[in-house]
Amino acid sequence: MSVTAVPGFDAAGVACGIKASGAPDLALVASADRQPVDALAVFTTNKATAAPVQVSRAHLASTGGRAVAVVLNSGNANAATGAPGRGDAERMCALVAGELGCRPEEVLVCSTGLIGIPLPMAPIESGVAPLVAALAADGGQSAATAIMTTDTRRKEVVVRGAGFTVGGMAKGAAMLAPNMATMLAVLTTDAVVHPDDLRLAVEGSFHRLTVDGCTSTNDTVIVLSTGMVAAAGIDVALAQACRELAEAMAEDAEGATKVVTVTVTGAASDGEAAIAARKIAESELCKCSWYGQDPYWGRVVSELGSAGVAFDADTVSVTYGTITVARDGVACDHDAAALKDVMAARRLHLTADLGIGDGHGLVITNDLTHAYIDENMGTS
Amino acid sequence: MSVTAVPGFDAAGVACGIKASGAPDLALVASADRQPVDALAVFTTNKATAAPVQVSRAHLASTGGRAVAVVLNSGNANAATGAPGRGDAERMCALVAGELGCRPEEVLVCSTGLIGIPLPMAPIESGVAPLVAALAADGGQSAATAIMTTDTRRKEVVVRGAGFTVGGMAKGAAMLAPNMATMLAVLTTDAVVHPDDLRLAVEGSFHRLTVDGCTSTNDTVIVLSTGMVAAAGIDVALAQACRELAEAMAEDAEGATKVVTVTVTGAASDGEAAIAARKIAESELCKCSWYGQDPYWGRVVSELGSAGVAFDADTVSVTYGTITVARDGVACDHDAAALKDVMAARRLHLTADLGIGDGHGLVITNDLTHAYIDENMGTS
Numbered sequence: 001m002s003v004t005a006v007p008g009f010d011a012a013g014v015a016c017g018i019k020a021s022g023a024p025d026l027a028l029v030a031s032a033d034r035q036p037v038d039a040l041a042v043f044t045t046n047k048a049t050a051a052p053v054q055v056s057r058a059h060l061a062s063t064g065g066r067a068v069a070v071v072l073n074s075g076n077a078n079a080a081t082g083a084p085g086r087g088d089a090e091r092m093c094a095l096v097a098g099e100l101g102c103r104p105e106e107v108l109v110c111s112t113g114l115i116g117i118p119l120p121m122a123p124i125e126s127g128v129a130p131l132v133a134a135l136a137a138d139g140g141q142s143a144a145t146a147i148m149t150t151d152t153r154r155k156e157v158v159v160r161g162a163g164f165t166v167g168g169m170a171k172g173a174a175m176l177a178p179n180m181a182t183m184l185a186v187l188t189t190d191a192v193v194h195p196d197d198l199r200l201a202v203e204g205s206f207h208r209l210t211v212d213g214c215t216s217t218n219d220t221v222i223v224l225s226t227g228m229v230a231a232a233g234i235d236v237a238l239a240q241a242c243r244e245l246a247e248a249m250a251e252d253a254e255g256a257t258k259v260v261t262v263t264v265t266g267a268a269s270d271g272e273a274a275i276a277a278r279k280i281a282e283s284e285l286c287k288c289s290w291y292g293q294d295p296y297w298g299r300v301v302s303e304l305g306s307a308g309v310a311f312d313a314d315t316v317s318v319t320y321g322t323i324t325v326a327r328d329g330v331a332c333d334h335d336a337a338a339l340k341d342v343m344a345a346r347r348l349h350l351t352a353d354l355g356i357g358d359g360h361g362l363v364i365t366n367d368l369t370h371a372y373i374d375e376n377m378g379t380s
Numbered sequence: 381m382s383v384t385a386v387p388g389f390d391a392a393g394v395a396c397g398i399k400a401s402g403a404p405d406l407a408l409v410a411s412a413d414r415q416p417v418d419a420l421a422v423f424t425t426n427k428a429t430a431a432p433v434q435v436s437r438a439h440l441a442s443t444g445g446r447a448v449a450v451v452l453n454s455g456n457a458n459a460a461t462g463a464p465g466r467g468d469a470e471r472m473c474a475l476v477a478g479e480l481g482c483r484p485e486e487v488l489v490c491s492t493g494l495i496g497i498p499l500p501m502a503p504i505e506s507g508v509a510p511l512v513a514a515l516a517a518d519g520g521q522s523a524a525t526a527i528m529t530t531d532t533r534r535k536e537v538v539v540r541g542a543g544f545t546v547g548g549m550a551k552g553a554a555m556l557a558p559n560m561a562t563m564l565a566v567l568t569t570d571a572v573v574h575p576d577d578l579r580l581a582v583e584g585s586f587h588r589l590t591v592d593g594c595t596s597t598n599d600t601v602i603v604l605s606t607g608m609v610a611a612a613g614i615d616v617a618l619a620q621a622c623r624e625l626a627e628a629m630a631e632d633a634e635g636a637t638k639v640v641t642v643t644v645t646g647a648a649s650d651g652e653a654a655i656a657a658r659k660i661a662e663s664e665l666c667k668c669s670w671y672g673q674d675p676y677w678g679r680v681v682s683e684l685g686s687a688g689v690a691f692d693a694d695t696v697s698v699t700y701g702t703i704t705v706a707r708d709g710v711a712c713d714h715d716a717a718a719l720k721d722v723m724a725a726r727r728l729h730l731t732a733d734l735g736i737g738d739g740h741g742l743v744i745t746n747d748l749t750h751a752y753i754d755e756n757m758g759t760s
Contacts, residue, residue: 047686048709079678079681080693080709082708082710085710116676217678217681217682284664289757296495296496297496298460298494301459304428305427313429316428329460330464331497368753369753373750376665377672
């Protein structure tokens with residue numbers, strides 16, 4: 001159901017021919033009455049901003065945050081494509097607007113796939129009419145399928161609140177990092193959403209996720225809201241929806257054999273805890289250890305010592321699950337058999353306590369595996 | 381020859397039993413007359429400083445930069461070992477001093493290996509006497525062998541200047557990163573060395589090397605100088621020696637199939653160029669591409685855009701070897717057959733021009749391979 005779980009939205013996904021494989025590659029989410037609804041978005045911080053990000057940002061500025069539809073393609077990122085790329089992104093919006101009977105500025109656009117290759121427009125020129133024709137009140141699943149790249153499964157969410165619903169779909173399987181990722185997410189709701197609700201929801205979900213430390217050129221989270229319900233609790237529901245989508249991404253990260261939650265406590269501040277957690281989460285050596293189910297905590301301490309945060313080698317402790325393996329900076333006795341089970345599980349919780357202050361922070365990541373390399377050593 | 385290529389220095393390496401494999405694991409470099417010589421050192425910036433780093437730093441402070449010998453062990457880092465670890469490092473110095481007839485403060489100590497495991501002192505207690513007995517004017521090769529960990533070959537250098545010599549040995553195969561690495565280097569010379577000579581030599585060599593972005597707890601570069609010659613050109617010779625040792629490390633990095641030199645030009649400043657070059661060099665996605673010989677420059681641009689430096693998507697260019705694949709931010713025509721050869725070579729030179737200013741910087745790194753993961757997924 002995803003985005004069409006919410007009354008007032010239609011969606012569709014088709015294969016238009018961008019992907020050589022013939023898999024679905026063009027998706028649309030639109031208001032059911034083709035009238036503008038409230039639209040909020042958070043975009044990548046990467047300065048090499050993809051054309052669709054530039055165009056969507058301009059459209060939102062132009063309409064004051066209103067949109068009729070979001071069109072998304074997979075198979076090509078339309079990034080590092082210069083002025084022609086911006087023209088192509090605008091053309092995508094114009095094509096959709098023409099079919100829907102709205103203004104081009106009322107259409108937002110997202111792309112995901114390889115960078116630096118001109119977007120093939122012929123399949124899009126011919127694909128938009130069938131896409132719009134396919135719009136349906138139960139089209140959420142088709143749309144969620146059409147935005148997948150190396151994702152192995154759809155990422156959908158529905159959260160029901162008191163009198164309102166939040167639906168969402170997302171894609172993302174690598175290049176997930178601080179400030180989002182090669183990730184796209186479109187959420188719909190019938191509740192009134194404030195910008196702070198979205199900002200906090202993203203902060204507590206996608207921004208806590210790092211697979212490989214790479215921040216993509218295309219990251220976009222969009223919320224469309226009919227605003228039919230002025231509901232208390234939309235902040236919580238939106239946060240939950242974003243968290244579920246982020247966790248689905250972590251579960252499906254390229255080549256990963258496990259999801260690792262890194263929590264840092266006892267830091268000088270929450271900010272420093274987050275920096276330290278991210279340093280561990282992005283350490284190639286730590287990630288290899290987790291893949292090997294090796295509880296080698298020396299690498300964790302070494303990363304903490306070089307994270308650029310307040311650190312005292314004599315007060316640090318490291319815990320896997322509930323089993324503390326190092327206390328006050330040195331190895332401590334522990335149940336080795338139980339630890340073996342903890343390291344072997346599909347979900348690993350690592351906690352590092354710096355023993356300095358009250359700051360705490362959390363980052364979700366994965367292990368680094370042979371399959372990740374297989375996935376990323378070639379693009380052709 | 382390495383450290384013993386310089387008149388006035390003896391060296392030795394033995395197997396004392398720290399390594400279960402029985403491979404050499406204890407090394408010593410000493411002045412030939414067992415009298416103090418000038419000693420300079422640069423240590424890791426990791427705050428989880430290993431015990432031998434703490435002890436060597438204190439000894440240099442105590443003697444005002446004089447030393448008779450450097451003792452080094454492989455097979456155990458004596459890091460995250462608390463006060464007992466510091467006691468063990470002091471004991472290593474005292475044992476050597478007892479045999480050499482000097483003060484313990486006149487001995488420096490280095491360790492490399494796993495973190496968090498108490499240093500086994502029994503083999504060292506019994507190993508120091510044979511080690512000192514083995515000191516010889518041609519012992520450089522034995523010493524260079526005894527400091528190897530996952531290194532597949534010795535790293536030695538001799539640079540001859542006008543009337544003086546610089547000799548050196550090093551180890552380092554992973555965890556090589558900004559501000560050195562799990563790397564140890566001991567250099568000897570008969571020329572007078574100023575602290576700035578060492579600082580600049582390290583800046584231009586070990587600090588430009590990054591394998592996996594991990595900064596070790598034990599990194600140490602020590603220069604011992606008899607000071608017999610007040611030679612012009614020691615700065616150049618020392619820089620060359622450090623650069624050759626750093627390149628030998630890059631050549632022998634864990635699992636690497638190629639050495640990649642990343643140069644960033646046209647940055648707003650040299651500092652920003654260095655930051656940008658390091659961002660590319662430490663990108664898991666870029667490193668996987670190089671392993672796969674894939675000239676996918678989109679990842680390079682994406683890293684530049686998220687490096688936190690001044691960036692303009694419309695002025696960036698990317699060049700492999702001499703073949704430019706992207707100009708003004710978009711793909712450009714190039715000789716694909718020639719590019720294939722460039723990507724397949726053992727040495728890859730990548731240049732990214734930001735087209736903004738005059739800043740330039742260079743970082744040396746490797747590709748990310750299945751073998752790196754094999755090497756690091758387990759420690760036992």
